[in-house]
Amino acid sequence: MSVLPSTSLCGGAPAPVVRTRALHVVPEAASLPAVVGAGLRVPTLSGDTAYANLDHAASTPALETVRAAVDRALETYSSVHRGAGFASRLTSAWYEQARAEVASFVGARADDSVVFTRTTTDSWALLSKALPSRTTVFVFGTEHHSTLLPWGRFRTVRLPVPQTVEDARALLEEALNDHPSRHRLVVLTAASNVTGEVWPIERFATLAHDHGARIAVDAAQLSAHRRIDLAGWDADYVAFSGHKTYAPYGAGVLAGRSDWLDAGSPYLLGGGATRSVTEEGTTWATGPARHEGGSPNVIGAIALAAACATISRHRDAIEAHEEQLLERLTTGLGEVPGVELLSIFGEDHDRVGVVAFTVDGWDSSLVSQVLSVEHGIGVRDGKFCAHLLVDELLEDPWGERSGTAVRASIGLGSTLEGVDRLVSAVAGLVAQGPSADWTLTESGWAVDGTDPRDVEVERPW
Numbered sequence: 001m002s003v004l005p006s007t008s009l010c011g012g013a014p015a016p017v018v019r020t021r022a023l024h025v026v027p028e029a030a031s032l033p034a035v036v037g038a039g040l041r042v043p044t045l046s047g048d049t050a051y052a053n054l055d056h057a058a059s060t061p062a063l064e065t066v067r068a069a070v071d072r073a074l075e076t077y078s079s080v081h082r083g084a085g086f087a088s089r090l091t092s093a094w095y096e097q098a099r100a101e102v103a104s105f106v107g108a109r110a111d112d113s114v115v116f117t118r119t120t121t122d123s124w125a126l127l128s129k130a131l132p133s134r135t136t137v138f139v140f141g142t143e144h145h146s147t148l149l150p151w152g153r154f155r156t157v158r159l160p161v162p163q164t165v166e167d168a169r170a171l172l173e174e175a176l177n178d179h180p181s182r183h184r185l186v187v188l189t190a191a192s193n194v195t196g197e198v199w200p201i202e203r204f205a206t207l208a209h210d211h212g213a214r215i216a217v218d219a220a221q222l223s224a225h226r227r228i229d230l231a232g233w234d235a236d237y238v239a240f241s242g243h244k245t246y247a248p249y250g251a252g253v254l255a256g257r258s259d260w261l262d263a264g265s266p267y268l269l270g271g272g273a274t275r276s277v278t279e280e281g282t283t284w285a286t287g288p289a290r291h292e293g294g295s296p297n298v299i300g301a302i303a304l305a306a307a308c309a310t311i312s313r314h315r316d317a318i319e320a321h322e323e324q325l326l327e328r329l330t331t332g333l334g335e336v337p338g339v340e341l342l343s344i345f346g347e348d349h350d351r352v353g354v355v356a357f358t359v360d361g362w363d364s365s366l367v368s369q370v371l372s373v374e375h376g377i378g379v380r381d382g383k384f385c386a387h388l389l390v391d392e393l394l395e396d397p398w399g400e401r402s403g404t405a406v407r408a409s410i411g412l413g414s415t416l417e418g419v420d421r422l423v424s425a426v427a428g429l430v431a432q433g434p435s436a437d438w439t440l441t442e443s444g445w446a447v448d449g450t451d452p453r454d455v456e457v458e459r460p461w
């Protein structure tokens with residue numbers, strides 16, 4: 001893995017040699033790590049209640065360990081790879097150690113590059129720019145728009161939403177056979193942001209490699225919940241986002257094979273990404289620096305490393321907690337008349353804690369408003385930036401497109417009580433309707449009287 005550049009990235013000061021202790025040296029912890037804001041209370045029509053956070057697939061809260069790491073790093077905050085002062089050297093050392101922590105979190109190979117980006121969307125934008133010219137990209141209609149769209153219309157082979165894993169494999173194999181090209185990339189999600197269903201990445205990696213193609217894995221919905229294993233999967237690239245991994249400080253990651261990344265166009269042209277600049281021309285750096293032009297988001301990187309270390313340390317406890325909540329959620333919702341859970345491969349397929357559902361006769365947007373205003377529950381409704389997939393899953397037998405769904409998603413900020421509250425709120429809605437009067441206005445559903453969420457709150461700054 002590329003970590004320490006041998007010289008300062010803008011030329012001048014030497015690379016950091018400050019010795020700091022490893023960010024973690026720890027045995028498996030049986031307890032669940034705490035999240036910031038766990039005691040949050042929110043206003044509802046019947047008074048304050050504990051917030052039921054069932055919206056982790058959108059963004060997770062921060063971990064307490066992440067906040068603590070950030071607070072500590074801010075004490076000595078300084079520039080990265082640009083200064084000779086002690087604080088700068090310490091900050092620079094932590095930045096590279098954060099890269100090493102992330103490399104271990106994703107199971108990177110020794111020669112993989114780990115580039116800090118902003119988000120998964122940003123990671124794919126970077127990779128798409130670095131692909132060798134005329135690379136053909138293969139992508140299923142199941143993907144999130146960030147993963148579906150950045151490759152360019154004319155070099156993308158779009159595959160339909162499959163019904164089984166075998167179907168998906170057959171579709172991909174046929175497409176690979178039909179589209180020979182010197183460079184090919186299969187892009188696949190590890191866990192769907194709509195249904196939470198987990199794709200068997202190793203099998204698709206083998207298939208891609210058997211046809212001489214590479215594979216890039218979208219782990220945006222996996223990173224907080226299950227192990228990412230770039231080397232074990234034998235995948236070529238992986239991307240994920242800090243704000244979905246308990247580290248909402250603006251950093252994301254692209255990790256994987258360094259050859260294309262080192263040969264591809266630098267993502268952000270400017271200071272830090274160059275090796276030399278003369279009147280005659282510019283030589284660009286190789287390694288992560290090539291794509292990290294400008295002053296890096298070191299606080300975001302440290303936050304993400306702290307999250308990775310904490311998740312790794314508490315892995316078993318996190319998985320057990322989420323399995324218990326997911327079981328309760330799917331069983332509970334499954335027993336409510338008129339509730340349909342969305343699924344690509346069938347309801348018994350392995351999934352992380354993401355469940356999209358419809359309630360017969362009730363607009364999804366109204367359902368999510370009722371859950372918030374009447375019950376203090378946070379979920380999301382819509383098509384979740386995966387329009388092709390949601391349209392396909394909601395298509396009725398007559399071919400009509402039928403709108404949107406509600407999505408409940410679990411994480412460390414979720415509790416059994418919150419899940420039970422959601423199930424009984426949905427059951428109550430089906431049995432008796434909402435408790436308040438709701439009207440559909442031009443800007444969406446509005447509750448009769450004052451919306452309890454419209455309270456005046458002081459700005460945080």
Ligand SMILES: Cc1ncc(COP(=O)(O)O)c(C=O)c1O
Pocket residue numbers: 057058119120121122144146147189191192193218220221241243244
């Ligand atoms: C599966 C998946 N991929 C990609 C993204 C894009 O992530 P970001 O918004 O952090 O770029 C998301 C976000 O919801 C997602 O769920």
